[in-house]
Amino acid sequence: xxxxxxxxxxxxxxxxxxxxxxxxxxxxxxxxxxxxxxxxxxxxxxxxxxxxxxxxxxxxxxx
Numbered sequence: 001x002x003x004x005x006x007x008x009x010x011x012x013x014x015x016x017x018x019x020x021x022x023x024x025x026x027x028x029x030x031x032x033x034x035x036x037x038x039x040x041x042x043x044x045x046x047x048x049x050x051x052x053x054x055x056x057x058x059x060x061x062x063x
Contacts, residue, residue, distance in 0.1 A: 035062045 041060040045052050 036060045037062060 036057065037060045041052060041057060044056070044060075
């Protein structure tokens with residue numbers, strides 16, 4: 001696979017266009033070092049039958 005040079009303009013309709021906010025090539029947000037009790041969070045999600053909200057997930061956050 002050949003890498004495209006940084007000077008190449010990519011059409012906005014292209015699947016390779018990620019927008020102006022990611023000029024350095026990152027595809028994910030910055031990592032915030034948060035850890036969670038995932039087994040408990042998954043069990044709660046299964047019990048509720050849906051994805052946990054951010055507030056609900058914060059209850060499983062470790063500090």
